[in-house]
Amino acid sequence: MKIVIVGSGYVGLVTGACFSEVGIDVTCVDIDQKKIENLNNGIIPIYEPGLEDMIVRNMKKGRLNFTTKIQEALEGAEVLFISVGTPPDEDGSADLKYVVAVARDCGKYMNDYMLIVTKSTVPVGTSKKVRQAVKEELDKRNASIEFDVASNPEFLKEGAAINDFLKPDRIVVGLDTPRAEDLMKSLYKPFTLNGHPIIFMDIVSAEMTKYAANSMLATKISFINDIANLCEIVGADINKVRKGIGSDSRIGTKFIYPGIGYGGSCFPKDVQALIRTASEHNYDLKVLQAVEAVNKNQKLVLFNKIYNYFDGDLKGKTIGIWGLSFKPQTDDMREAPSLSIINNLLEHGAIVKTYDPVAMQEAKHHFGDSITYFEDQYEALIDADCLAILTEWPEFKFPNFKIMQKLLNKSAVFDGRNIYDKEEMKKDGFEYYCIGVNTSE
Ligand code: NAD
Numbered sequence: 001m002k003i004v005i006v007g008s009g010y011v012g013l014v015t016g017a018c019f020s021e022v023g024i025d026v027t028c029v030d031i032d033q034k035k036i037e038n039l040n041n042g043i044i045p046i047y048e049p050g051l052e053d054m055i056v057r058n059m060k061k062g063r064l065n066f067t068t069k070i071q072e073a074l075e076g077a078e079v080l081f082i083s084v085g086t087p088p089d090e091d092g093s094a095d096l097k098y099v100v101a102v103a104r105d106c107g108k109y110m111n112d113y114m115l116i117v118t119k120s121t122v123p124v125g126t127s128k129k130v131r132q133a134v135k136e137e138l139d140k141r142n143a144s145i146e147f148d149v150a151s152n153p154e155f156l157k158e159g160a161a162i163n164d165f166l167k168p169d170r171i172v173v174g175l176d177t178p179r180a181e182d183l184m185k186s187l188y189k190p191f192t193l194n195g196h197p198i199i200f201m202d203i204v205s206a207e208m209t210k211y212a213a214n215s216m217l218a219t220k221i222s223f224i225n226d227i228a229n230l231c232e233i234v235g236a237d238i239n240k241v242r243k244g245i246g247s248d249s250r251i252g253t254k255f256i257y258p259g260i261g262y263g264g265s266c267f268p269k270d271v272q273a274l275i276r277t278a279s280e281h282n283y284d285l286k287v288l289q290a291v292e293a294v295n296k297n298q299k300l301v302l303f304n305k306i307y308n309y310f311d312g313d314l315k316g317k318t319i320g321i322w323g324l325s326f327k328p329q330t331d332d333m334r335e336a337p338s339l340s341i342i343n344n345l346l347e348h349g350a351i352v353k354t355y356d357p358v359a360m361q362e363a364k365h366h367f368g369d370s371i372t373y374f375e376d377q378y379e380a381l382i383d384a385d386c387l388a389i390l391t392e393w394p395e396f397k398f399p400n401f402k403i404m405q406k407l408l409n410k411s412a413v414f415d416g417r418n419i420y421d422k423e424e425m426k427k428d429g430f431e432y433y434c435i436g437v438n439t440s441e
Pocket residue numbers: 006007008009010011012029030031032035083084085086098101102119120121122154155156157158265266
């Protein structure tokens with residue numbers, strides 16, 4: 001089978017690489033000429049564990065190709081995946097111009113039956129817009145070519161994307177014809193054969209499933225952060241409370257870690273978009289509005305602790321920062337809490353020294369030379385007045401505390417991810433601040 005994937009970002013590249021890995025003939029398309037040029041030279045634009053090897057291996061086998069020319073890519077293909085970005089519009093709704101542009105291109109250039117599958121996260125009702133855009137383009141050239149549309153939202157997590165794609169908890173597919181169902185069944189057979197379930201439903205429900213899933217996860221994060229803040233006030237320890245509630249199988253242990261708020265390219269925009277969809281239908285999604293408000297506040301909790309520690313005077317204070325990406329194992333900084341925290345530090349006159357294992361190149365796009373970047377985590381602590389941990393990269397979990405003590409001017413550590421033990425930090429002579437634990441006693 002030959003398929004085309006339009007949009008070669010995180011989702012498109014992982015989807016393309018994984019389908020080619022199981023033997024499918026894949027062409028990935030993007031409008032970004034430089035990106036495609038690089039990919040054709042084996043240069044991968046994003047950091048995702050295992051992705052580079054998989055792409056290079058399948059390119060060599062001739063099963064994975066990259067091009068900017070959608071017309072050529074469509075030759076002989078039966079399925080087209082749309083995996084372009086759906087960034088938030090000014091009012092919070094998902095901007096569908098890239099998705100509709102791909103649908104138009106498809107209508108312009110397809111010469112035979114095509115199943116057009118939306119993998120991008122799109123609001124309920126988008127498939128109708130895709131169908132209409134394709135039809136309008138076909139009508140313009142008086143072509144009567146059959147096509148189907150389907151929704152196949154992607155649930156991969158950056159940092160574990162390959163594993164998530166190859167071994168999904170579930171594959172959700174929304175469609176409305178037997179032909180589309182047969183195609184999707186055979187395309188995903190290599191994955192479902194291993195016991196990973198595929199759930200077929202109508203298109204609207206599939207579109208809704210993606211938003212409901214991300215909103216549920218964001219809700220868990222904001223809930224635990226809200227409870228963490230209260231723990232701190234009343235003298236409870238969120239680390240203990242988390243274990244206490246997580247052992248109830250109805251609640252579970254996953255996604256109830258306190259921190260400095262959710263970020264990334266999905267949760268913030270998807271929560272916003274679902275609130276917007278609801279309001280367009282005159283429905284008030286009160287829970288999600290609160291989830292968003294709590295998250296906004298949470299991104300500043302660690303900054304406020306640093307600010308208070310220095311009695312509101314950050315001018316000339318040097319803050320060492322470990323971790324810039326919105327979570328470990330990715331260089332993605334979209335909506336990362338580090339952006340709010342560093343911007344606030346800079347606005348208050350602080351000097352910021354940073355280290356991240358993979359996101360520093362990306363950070364340079366945001367901060368240029370207003371902060372400094374170090375290739376070694378300890379170098380970022382030289383002459384620093386404190387350390388702030390913003391991403392829980394594994395290499396930060398067991399650092400050399402003696403070196404940290406030696407390098408820091410004041411042994412103050414602000415841990416936005418609760419990766420250290422309060423008692424041990426105190427024993428080692430640190431002033432330690434984390435989330436949801438009153439560490440002053
Ligand atoms: P991305 O920004 O990394 O990549 C999008 C790509 O689409 C870019 O390379 C861009 O140049 C290209 N593009 C835009 N218009 C195009 C066009 N007309 N023709 C060809 N290429 C075009 O985005 P992403 O993170 O891969 O996300 C894509 C979609 O998948 C979004 O809707 C997102 O919400 C959803 N999603 C993302 C993730 C994630 O973890 N990143 C997970 C699940 C779902």
